[in-house]
Structures are given as structure tokens and as C-alpha cells.
Amino acid sequence: MDVMAKTESTFSTREFMGEIIRIEPVMGDAILTTFTAPKKAVAEARPGQFVQILSREPTAYDPLLRRPYSVYRADQKAQTLTVLVRAYGRGSAWLMRQQEGVSLDVMGPLGAPFTVRPKTERLLTVAGGVGAAPLRMLAEAAIRDGKQVTYLMGANDADGLLPARELPDEVEYVVATMDGSAGHTGFVTDIIPAYLQWADQVFSCGPEPMFRTLRAVIHQHRMGDRPDVQMAVERAMPCGIGACLGCVVETRRGMRTACVEGPVFEMDEMLWG
Amino acid sequence: MDVMAKTESTFSTREFMGEIIRIEPVMGDAILTTFTAPKKAVAEARPGQFVQILSREPTAYDPLLRRPYSVYRADQKAQTLTVLVRAYGRGSAWLMRQQEGVSLDVMGPLGAPFTVRPKTERLLTVAGGVGAAPLRMLAEAAIRDGKQVTYLMGANDADGLLPARELPDEVEYVVATMDGSAGHTGFVTDIIPAYLQWADQVFSCGPEPMFRTLRAVIHQHRMGDRPDVQMAVERAMPCGIGACLGCVVETRRGMRTACVEGPVFEMDEMLWG
Amino acid sequence: MGMTHANAPDMVVDLAPRNPRELVLRNPVIPASGCFGYGQEFAGSVDVQRLGAFVSKGITPKSRSGNPMPRITETPAGMLNAIGLQNPGISGFIRKYPPIWLSWDVPAIVNISAKSVEDFAMMARKLDDVPGVAAIEVNISCPNISAGGFCFGWDAAMSADVTQKVRAATTLPMIVKLSPGALDIVEIAQAVEAEGADAVSLINTLVGMEIDIQRQRPVLANVTGGLSGPAVRPVALRMVYQVAGSVDIPVIGMGGIATVADALQFFMAGASAIQVGTAAFAQPRVLMDLIDGIERWLAARGHSSLGGIVGVANERYQLRRQTPRAEDLLTMESEFTR
Amino acid sequence: MGMTHANAPDMVVDLAPRNPRELVLRNPVIPASGCFGYGQEFAGSVDVQRLGAFVSKGITPKSRSGNPMPRITETPAGMLNAIGLQNPGISGFIRKYPPIWLSWDVPAIVNISAKSVEDFAMMARKLDDVPGVAAIEVNISCPNISAGGFCFGWDAAMSADVTQKVRAATTLPMIVKLSPGALDIVEIAQAVEAEGADAVSLINTLVGMEIDIQRQRPVLANVTGGLSGPAVRPVALRMVYQVAGSVDIPVIGMGGIATVADALQFFMAGASAIQVGTAAFAQPRVLMDLIDGIERWLAARGHSSLGGIVGVANERYQLRRQTPRAEDLLTMESEFTR
Numbered sequence A, B: 001m002d003v004m005a006k007t008e009s010t011f012s013t014r015e016f017m018g019e020i021i022r023i024e025p026v027m028g029d030a031i032l033t034t035f036t037a038p039k040k041a042v043a044e045a046r047p048g049q050f051v052q053i054l055s056r057e058p059t060a061y062d063p064l065l066r067r068p069y070s071v072y073r074a075d076q077k078a079q080t081l082t083v084l085v086r087a088y089g090r091g092s093a094w095l096m097r098q099q100e101g102v103s104l105d106v107m108g109p110l111g112a113p114f115t116v117r118p119k120t121e122r123l124l125t126v127a128g129g130v131g132a133a134p135l136r137m138l139a140e141a142a143i144r145d146g147k148q149v150t151y152l153m154g155a156n157d158a159d160g161l162l163p164a165r166e167l168p169d170e171v172e173y174v175v176a177t178m179d180g181s182a183g184h185t186g187f188v189t190d191i192i193p194a195y196l197q198w199a200d201q202v203f204s205c206g207p208e209p210m211f212r213t214l215r216a217v218i219h220q221h222r223m224g225d226r227p228d229v230q231m232a233v234e235r236a237m238p239c240g241i242g243a244c245l246g247c248v249v250e251t252r253r254g255m256r257t258a259c260v261e262g263p264v265f266e267m268d269e270m271l272w273g
Numbered sequence C, D: 001m002g003m004t005h006a007n008a009p010d011m012v013v014d015l016a017p018r019n020p021r022e023l024v025l026r027n028p029v030i031p032a033s034g035c036f037g038y039g040q041e042f043a044g045s046v047d048v049q050r051l052g053a054f055v056s057k058g059i060t061p062k063s064r065s066g067n068p069m070p071r072i073t074e075t076p077a078g079m080l081n082a083i084g085l086q087n088p089g090i091s092g093f094i095r096k097y098p099p100i101w102l103s104w105d106v107p108a109i110v111n112i113s114a115k116s117v118e119d120f121a122m123m124a125r126k127l128d129d130v131p132g133v134a135a136i137e138v139n140i141s142c143p144n145i146s147a148g149g150f151c152f153g154w155d156a157a158m159s160a161d162v163t164q165k166v167r168a169a170t171t172l173p174m175i176v177k178l179s180p181g182a183l184d185i186v187e188i189a190q191a192v193e194a195e196g197a198d199a200v201s202l203i204n205t206l207v208g209m210e211i212d213i214q215r216q217r218p219v220l221a222n223v224t225g226g227l228s229g230p231a232v233r234p235v236a237l238r239m240v241y242q243v244a245g246s247v248d249i250p251v252i253g254m255g256g257i258a259t260v261a262d263a264l265q266f267f268m269a270g271a272s273a274i275q276v277g278t279a280a281f282a283q284p285r286v287l288m289d290l291i292d293g294i295e296r297w298l299a300a301r302g303h304s305s306l307g308g309i310v311g312v313a314n315e316r317y318q319l320r321r322q323t324p325r326a327e328d329l330l331t332m333e334s335e336f337t338r
Ligand SMILES: Cc1cc2nc3c(=O)[nH]c(=O)nc-3n(C[C@H](O)[C@H](O)[C@H](O)COP(=O)(O)OP(=O)(O)OC[C@H]3O[C@@H](n4cnc5c(N)ncnc54)[C@H](O)[C@@H]3O)c2cc1C
Pocket: A050, A063, A065, A066, A067, A068, A069, A070, A071, A083, A084, A085, A086, A087, A088, A089, A090, A091, A092, A093, A130, A133, A134, A233, A234, A235, A236, A237, A238, A239, A263, D072, D073, D074, D075
């Protein structure tokens, strides 16, 4: 091999620097962070996809790895992406301290989005906590495509709910709170049965216990394979591009990467251990 | 021993959080950072002493160790300390990015200050680069005590010099620049001989090569032990309180810690290797 | 200032349960050797008297001026040191420091380093009845001159030999401090336990280096140095987990501990007490924060004592806890002989 | 895009100078095993064709689904992984990937792992004439079943044995990847050199662990995992320095490399090439930045080739460079026989 041979190859990197242009409180102690992004990244972002944000100072090696955040909004006009960030650990704490004007080191959009089947007319989305983010984008896209959306969300109290203004008017927004400060008193999964027969597809994102309850409820109520159910799961993601095999989900077809083959999986494909 | 015995002990910590209240450009790419400090810390700060500033995010382990900065100004009225910060490596880069309102994790003041002998009337100070900082505070204190000060400073160009406004009017400020854009063209050490017979004491802070030239010049020109010469040296300082022995200076009396027994040493006490 | 009410969790630890001279600490937080000078240096930064104990800088048979500079450099989330055991030597040390400690209400542990078994024993003998000295910590991460500079702590027989000779030279509580460079640190821990160590402490630093690319030579004058700080914590925790699951004497864990959560990891791995080095350089108050924070964490979760969480994450520790005592064995024999 | 003018420094490295099948790289930057998948995963993030070479995920005799989750956790300036060698097995691998690589303009190195000497040899034999495979990297940080699970790479005789059997099974350029857990990594390096390794690469990960204090159990389902990333860099650099000063075959350095300065440290310690793992997870572009940055650094300092800085900070390397050749020895004999 001639090692000095000129290499003819084209590639486009998914890494970019995005300047924070807006920070808004949204629900509980979570914020919406909006940053500039390349045209291509904004145009290609699909509901359920995520970006990996480097959450450290340029002068520090720690915390080392990027943190995944679902795309909450892709604004084609403003050429921006928005993520919803909740204070959790070291990475999100860093991100929440960043002010407008700061440049974020971002990679994405990444992952396999939600799949809305062409025949689907009625979408039921079930959100818990920051799981509200990808489902908001999904709801927006579905309404734009002329479909019907019922958006269910659960939280401890009214403050923990996504504000209704964040969803398109056409969306039917139904909520549940543990303390009864808004909507149904109890779990969001309590109110699902009422919508199951209506829905063509169910989309969910939230904490693991919510998924498990949701699955039990659906198994109890569904007719045949209908509605079909997709879930966006959460895994720590060192690489986000399928290279490390650190984010896998056990499925009927074997180990699947949550970052490339997910984060959206068919509920019935996953093994629940 | 009764291990649960109540311990009667008093101690006062030297660690405090100081809020940045002002950031000003000062010379070259260096800035002055002024932050609030406890009454005691401000009152006790002496010229030549330093503070150790944690130069990382509260959520990060890296860079791990504090960075030492000379006290540039201790403002009793405003209850603030000021340091002069030049962009150098990872720690100072972090510090330079901090904005007004940020809380700094500070320890100090630490170290042994310059010693002005009671009989001293005429002080010659020789500054190189950020060595200007402790000498500015020394000059201010000496003028306040009714003494005479000649402040020599060298830099590559005029932009790298401490602005005259930063020194009390009573100070005679003489400069040298390599490019001749201000004062003498050449090294600051070129102009020292003219002041040596005048001075009772010489105080210096700057890079190692400047110290070596200064020492050679002084050895060549001084009469007996006069003037006596003190130098504030630079060492990386993991602890700043004499515990790690990582910052030692070899002296005629053995290894001495630069953080507690220094950073100010008598020139003739140090072994120059 | 810690809790003083009646329901405060019991933080007392006994680090030498087998030794009549005992080593009982009011809490499990101990500054590590080489990181706390001789106890006085931190006086302006922390309330030394509140500590569980403290360990002195490493003492050698003769005084040493240490390595040339630079002796220290920073690394990602860690640091390298090659201090070279700068210290006044055992005799100068004994004259100077224990008399001061005598009036202190906190146990002082003396860390000793030597290049021959005889020198270790000699130092132990000299320390045996020095008032103000509560215990010794034997640093076996030292080159053994008679083994061509091979580190004592890398060889079970040599580690056992040092332990045995020191044991014969003093009745003081003896902690043996293990080297992470050993191929199998469990083997070393078991060897020193068999020879009468009252406790083991681990880990000492990992050997590392940095190169100054401008000068094209090693940063440290000594070429290599010891790596410490948060960077090494996962390695230290793994070794503490392994050793705690394999010996019956108390284990003192260290290596990168900087927060209450870090300390809890070590307790859950099986450490009875912890040492803190590098983190206290950056933030001396970490020592006080640990004492208060561990106590608060235990109280918040309803633990009446620290002992309740020691080893809870350690599988082998759990097995050991379930190991039946002699009298129980008789009734269970059939199960074991199947 | 790198320099193309005539004065660009020569970055070409030959990693198998003793082997007629040679392993010549256009530059010294190589993604590390397990951190680059099979080369395609990074296609959307970096220009794979510009790399010096790349190393595949570790391949085993049979397909493996790897360890249960969680497999990864972050640590200060580092990470722990216990992937457990999820891979399609040697046969599935050979069917799937080398045919793709065949059209690529970048050497593909296959990393192999096994639990017996025979399995290592079997895999080497299967790979020997597979088009698209440029070299093999033998991962000896594996448990040897016939030695009770003791790691091959911790024992010189076992390491030599694997090397010899693999050497007999293939004429492919063979890199042996060393384990940092060995007591004396130099001894292992010399043993594999003697048995015909064309190059050595180091380091593999250090063994570490983390405990989840909420759940009071190890974070990783596998309990322990391999520590990598900037945290381990000083340990890796020290080992590369030691090994490069003790063997005559090329050394490939890795462990925590994230910047051009880091890479230069490894070259100056004696590495002929570098591998990059963890840092490329966080920032894939680091791979391109390294290629460009190393070249620029060399050019800025007037170096006509990378070789000019390899080992410059390594004392023993310098001594070796000065070692007289046979013909010179005759005239210098008197000096040596004094
Ligand atoms: C596809 C996806 C979409 C998400 N969308 C959102 C969102 O829209 N909004 C939101 O607030 N959160 C979202 N999350 C979760 C978000 O990434 C977490 O808040 C974050 O991972 C927690 O990180 P932290 O730094 O705050 O906490 P930490 O405490 O630092 O991390 C939590 C734990 O995970 C480990 N960890 C973190 N990152 C990694 C990594 N890269 N590799 C290995 N271990 C790691 C840490 O060691 C720690 O044990 C999403 C996660 C995924 C997978």
C-alpha cells in the first residue's frame, strides 16, 4: 500500500459548536436551553432523536463524557435546537449554569427516531418527567402532519408538568399529579386505559418504573397487537454512535445499542428481565 | 482515651467563598479580579502574601489543585481582595472566564510577606510580568508608611507594563521594554545598577531568568551586604500550607517551603544550583 | 460541629481489635501520610482535634532532604508526587513531634519507611514507648535494598518478613500500608495479617510520570512519581473491596476520597475507616465536611452506627458475615458435607 | 486536512520492521480496540480514511453477547467499562467485516481475545490470509482458563507461550497488547519480543470499580471494570517509557490520550505510534485533530520526521541510541573491558 496516497473521501462530522441564545424556565427546576446549530442538524432532527452535549469546561477533563438530551424543538427558521434540562448530577448541573452567549460542544442529532406509521391517525403519548421533551417534538410533528394527539403526562405536582403553552393547541393534554394539584390524582398510568382503544400508536418516554407499569396496563387492555407501543429508553451514553456497546438494550433480536438502534424501541421487542 | 470526649478547640479556617465584584483589564492579556473577602482576611493580607484559588467548577474534579495568586490589593473599606491574573494554562484560563457574580473558592492570605526593615527609607522594587502584583501592594504600603519607592518594571512592550495609574503618585516608576515602546530599550536588569547605591532594600518578583540576571548584577555592584535583597519565588503549590513539601526551595538552612516560609526569601539565603 | 444529641449515630471505630493497646477512634476520618505534615500545618484550616486520628509524614531511619524539584505535577483529576520522604529522621522526629501531640486529644499514627527489615524493626522499637504515639503505619511501598531495590510491598514473603520483625519490636497497634503495585494485593494483605498486623491500609500511590514537551524531558526531577487523587479512586476502591473480603482485620481505605459519597463507597466496600490525602490539599475543609457529612448521612437513613454499612456492597463480606460460628457448624454439618 | 506541501514532516511509521508482510502507516494515530467498533460507526464523525490504521473491537472464538447492563460508568476524568467482549465471534466477524475493509485505504488491525493458547492460535490461523486484515493485536489481558483464570498478561511464561503459538499460526504482523496489571511490564514485553512479536501496544485498562451508594451495591453488573481515559494517562506513560527503553520492537502507546500534547508525551517517552480510545467517545474529532496537530507541531519546530522526537525524553532510549554497532565495538573494546 502506498501510505502517502491521497485519500479521496467525503465525510461530514456531527460535532458542532452551538451558541446558547435563550434560557427559559419550563417546569419544576428544569430549563429550556436553545442554541444555534448547523442547517443540516436542524433540518434532519426527528422526534425521539437526541444530541450529546459536552458538559465540562474546555480546560477540564472532568466530567469526561457527553450527556444525551432529547431534541425538544428544532426551529428551522431560527436555525436552533432546544433541549429540556433538569438538574440531576454533575453534567446537567454544569449545563444549567451556562449562560446565554456560551458556546456548547454538541454532537448530533443521533439515534433512531419514533416511527409514526403512515396509517396512524391517533397518537397517544405518555410522558414522565423529562420524557416530556421528545414527546413534545413528536406531538408537534404529528399535528403538523394532520394527525390527532392525546398527550398524557404525570408528575408529583402541577409545577412538575410541561406547561400547556408548550404544546400545539390541537393536542389534547391530560395530566395526572400525585398530590392532585392538577388533573387526575395519582399515576399517569392510571388514566391510560381510557385512551388505549382510541389510539393507533402509543409513544412513551419516562422513568423505568413508569415503563413497567405502562407495559402491564397495556398488556392487560390491548386488543391483539393494537395499539403498537414505542418507548424511548434512557441509558448512559459514552459515545452515542454505536462504537462502545455501553448503552445496549436486550431485545428479542439480541443486544441493541440504545444510541443508534434506539433510543426508541418497540415495547414488545425489549426483554424486560 | 474517651473517644467521645467533647473537644474544646478553637480554630479559624482560611477557606472562604468570595464573590467576584469587578473585573478590569490591566496589562497585556492580564486582568484584575476583585472579590469579597472576610474582614480578617482583608485586614491581615500583607504584601508578598498570596491566596490559593480553586480553579474548577464545583461539579468537576479537574483541574484538581488550587492556583496561587499574589494579593494585588487589599481594600479594607470595600472588604475586597484583588488579584492580577494572566492567561497561562488550565487554571488561569478558567479563572479568566469567570464573570462578576461568580463565587470563588479562596484560601488565604498565605505565606511569609516581604519584610521592610524599620530603618529602611528607600525601597527599590524590580518587577517582571505578573511579578508586578505583590510589588504594587508593597509599594502602596511603603508609601503609606512614608518611605520612598522606585518601582522598576520590564516587559516586551508598553502594553505589558503595569499602567502608572495603578501605582501611588509618590512612586518613581521606571520602565524598560524590549522593543523600546516605553522607557529603556532592553532588560529591566540593565537599569538596576543606577539605583543600587540609593536603595536600602531591593524587592523583586518575576521569572526565574530575571532573578538570575538580577542576582548577577547585584553581586557585581553591591557594597558589603547593602542593599539586602528579597525575592518572591514561584512554585506550583498543591497545599499552600506547608503540608505536602511539594513547593520547597533549597536554602543555606536546608529545604524551605515556598508557601509558608516563602514565597519571599532573602536572595543570599537561596542556593542557586 | 457534628451531632451531639443522644441519637447521633455511633461513629467510633476500633482499628486494632486484637491489640490490648487498642486504637479507638471517635470517627473514621484520618488524614493520610505525607498529606498532613505533622498535624500542625492544618491547624489554621481545620479543627485537628475533631479528626478520628491523623498519620504523620513518612519517617525514615536517618534524616532526608528529599528529592530535587520539581517534586509535584498535576494530572487529570490527580497529581504526581516524588517528595522523596523529606523528614528529620526517626530520632529528630521523636524529639520534636510526639511531645507536642501528647496534649492533643487525637490519636497520632506514625508512618515509617525503610529500605531494610532491620531498619523497620529499629524504628518500631524506638517508637514503642514514645508518649504521644498511638500507633504505627508501616509503609511497605519502599525499595528493599537487599532485594536489589524490589519493593517490599510487591512480594508476600518480604511483606510478611517486615511485618513479623516490626511485630516483634513493638506492641503498638500496627497498620501495614499496602502497595497497589503488587500483582495480587490480597495475597499481601493475608500475609501481613498472618504475621500480626492489626490492620491494613490501602492504597499507596500508583507509579506514573509526565513529560514536559517543551523541555523534552520528564517533568519530575525523579522521572516517576506517585499518582493520587480522584483519578485513582476506582482502582483503590476495587482493591479495598478485594482485601476487605479476604482478611479479618480492619481495613483502612484511601485513594481519591474527596466527598461524603466517595467515603461511603469505601465503607460499603468494607473499609472500617478512611484516609484522605490529595483532596485535603485542595480543600482542607473536606476533612470536617466528611466527619459531619458521614454522620448526617447515617442519621438521615436511620443507621445507629457506621458499622451497619461497612461491607454492605461487598459480596464476599456478606458471605463472611453469614459464615457460621463453630457451635453453629455442628448443627449444619450435613449441609456442608453433601 | 493535513499538510500536502513538500516540507510536510514525514509521519510514516513502520510498526512491523521485522516482518516481510509489513505494517506501514501514513501517520501514527490509531483508534483503540473496543473504542471504534468495526470502523464504520465513526464514519459520520471522522474521516476514517485519514487514520494511520484502526483496531477492531476484540474478537473471540465464539460469538458473545457481553455482560449484563450497566456496563459503563463514569469516574473522575475517566470511565470504567465491562462490556464483556460483545462480538460476533471469529467466523461471523470474518464473514462480515474484512470484505468491507478491503476497499478502504487504511490498515485494519484485528484485536483477538481468548481464554486458551489454542484458541488464540486458532483465531490467528483463521485470520492469516483474510483479505482486508492488515495485522492482529493479541489482547493478553484475558483470563487463562488452564491457569485457573489467571491473566495471561500477568505472567511472562504464559505471555511468551501465547506469542509463540500465534507466531507459528500466522505471518501477519503481530502486535501484543500488554496488561498494566503485570508486576513488571518490562519483563512481559521482553518475553513477547523474544517470541516474535512485531510490536507491543500498551496499556490496556486498569481494574477498578464503583459502588452505587443508593443501592448499596457495585454500579457495574460485572462488579469490576476497566479504567481508561485521562485519569490513567500518567500510569500509561510511565509504562510506555519503561517498555520503550527495554525492547527493540516498536511500541504503540495508549491510555488517556486526548490532546496533541498528550500524544507528544507518548512519542517522547518512546512510542512510535499511539492509540486513542476513551477521548474519541467524547470528541470523535480528536482523531483528526491529533493527525493535524502532531504534523503542525513537528513542522513548527522544524522536525522533518516524527521519528526525530520518538524517545527524546527517555533516558534509556538515549543510551540505546548511543549503543555502538558491532563494527564500532572492536575499536572501543578497551572501554568495555575495563
Ligand atoms: C436518549 C436520552 C435522552 C435524554 N433526554 C433528556 C432530556 O431531554 N432532558 C434531561 O434532563 N435529561 C435527559 N436525559 C438524561 C440525561 O442525559 C441525564 O440527566 C444525564 O445523563 C444525567 O447526567 P448528569 O451528568 O446530570 O448526572 P450524573 O450523576 O453525572 O450522571 C448520572 C449517572 O450516569 C453516569 N453517566 C452519566 N453520563 C454518562 C456517560 N456518558 N457514560 C457513562 N456513564 C454516565 C454517571 O456516572 C452517573 O452515575 C436523556 C438521556 C437519554 C439516554
